[in-house]
Amino acid sequence: MKSSSEIHxxxxxxxxxLSDSGFLEETTHTDWTNLDTYRDKMSQRxxxxxxxxxxVEYVQNITQQECDNLDCGVFVSGYAKYLSKGMGVPSVGFxxxxxxxxxxSLLQNYSLRKAKKCPPRPRIKNLPLPxxxxxxxxx
Numbered sequence: 160m161k162s163s164s165e166i167h168x169x170x171x172x173x174x175x176x177l178s179d180s181g182f183l184e185e186t187t188h189t190d191w192t193n194l195d196t197y198r199d200k201m202s203q204r205x206x207x208x209x210x211x212x213x214x215v216e217y218v219q220n221i222t223q224q225e226c227d228n229l230d231c232g233v234f235v236s237g238y239a240k241y242l243s244k245g246m247g248v249p250s251v252g253f254x255x256x257x258x259x260x261x262x263x264s265l266l267q268n269y270s271l272r273k274a275k276k277c278p279p280r281p282r283i284k285n286l287p288l289p290x291x292x293x294x295x296x297x298x
Contacts, residue, residue, distance in 0.1 A: 165247050233258050 233255045241248045
């Protein structure tokens with residue numbers, strides 16, 4: 160079971176990511192006012208949806224990717240791994256390169272096992288085109 164501090168960090172981190180990435184602004188096709196889950200997020204003063212549909216808090220000491228790296232896939236998959244196994248997400252020392260190599264080796268291993276289990280299908284033979292080509296007019 161996860162500690163409440165770990166869960167709190169995630170409840171803060173995920174909405175922050177959604178807000179900072181512009182995800183909430185890009186989902187204009189969603190009518191948030193018709194979803195029961197978001198009805199209590201309505202602004203009392205204007206009766207319009209708030210700019211941010213989630214409560215946003217900022218947390219320090221969480222793992223972040225380097226500024227010059229815009230590929231967040233390894234972080235998302237790493238967080239998914241930690242969360243699915245009930246492990247705490249490390250605040251330092253995530254080591255993205257290690258995770259990239261690990262996922263690459265897992266995929267390679269899967270590919271090799273799959274190739275042994277299911278031999279490749281025979282290829283369809285290419286039929287040679289006839290030497291003569293004719294244009295046919297259909298009226």
